[in-house]
Amino acid sequence: MKAKTEKSTPSASHGKKSVKSSKESLEDIFEDLLKDIYWAEKHLTKALPKMAKAAFSDELREAFETHLEQTHRHIGRLEECFELLEKKAVAKKCEAMEGLIKEGEESIEDHDAGHARDAGLIASAQKVEHYEISAYGTLRTMATVLGKAQCAQLLEETKDEEAETDAKLTELAQRINQQAAEFVGEEA
Numbered sequence: 413m414k415a416k417t418e419k420s421t422p423s424a425s426h427g428k429k430s431v432k433s434s435k436e437s438l439e440d441i442f443e444d445l446l447k448d449i450y451w452a453e454k455h456l457t458k459a460l461p462k463m464a465k466a467a468f469s470d471e472l473r474e475a476f477e478t479h480l481e482q483t484h485r486h487i488g489r490l491e492e493c494f495e496l497l498e499k500k501a502v503a504k505k506c507e508a509m510e511g512l513i514k515e516g517e518e519s520i521e522d523h524d525a526g527h528a529r530d531a532g533l534i535a536s537a538q539k540v541e542h543y544e545i546s547a548y549g550t551l552r553t554m555a556t557v558l559g560k561a562q563c564a565q566l567l568e569e570t571k572d573e574e575a576e577t578d579a580k581l582t583e584l585a586q587r588i589n590q591q592a593a594e595f596v597g598e599e600a
């Protein structure tokens with residue numbers, strides 16, 4: 413973590429540390445959040461192929477494969493953002509994304525392939541999408557207020573794709589959960 417926000421008492425500016433303006437602090441937070449989602453997206457490019465492989469439903473597998481292609485574009489847009497900011501593209505470990513992916517992997521290991529495991533896979537994938545939608549929404553808003561319109565546009569495009577993926581997964585979940593429930597019913 414970077415230095416915490418300085419408490420700006422009138423005397424603080426006479427100390428050794430330079431006091432950052434609120435806007436400068438917001439820029440720092442924006443950059444940190446960009447690094448976080450950059451790591452998260454890169455991590456996802458490793459997780460999505462595993463999720464696709466674990467999917468029992470062809471439709472779900474295709475949805476994961478499509479989202480993997482989109483995820484590569486998300487990474488590209490983030491790199492464009494770093495370039496626009498004249499900053500090096502640096503990934504900073506996102507503990508939240510690591511945890512979400514880990515939980516998803518555990519769910520795959522704990523269950524046999526089938527409709528029910530697919531329902532669990534979708535649950536994990538939607539948590540990831542919601543994290544991303546939230547992250548990109550925040551970043552887009554920050555970019556806008558910081559006067560970085562081109563970045564804001566790129567972040568908005570990705571946010572929209574995440575939301576489309578989430579909607580697609582909801583649609584699949586409705587069918588797949590039903591199939592899972594019916595299958596259990598037949599066996600009972």
Ligand SMILES: [Fe+2]
Nearest residue numbers: 453483486544
């Ligand atoms: Fe993404």
Ligand SMILES: [Fe+2]
Nearest residue numbers: 541544574577
């Ligand atoms: Fe995503």
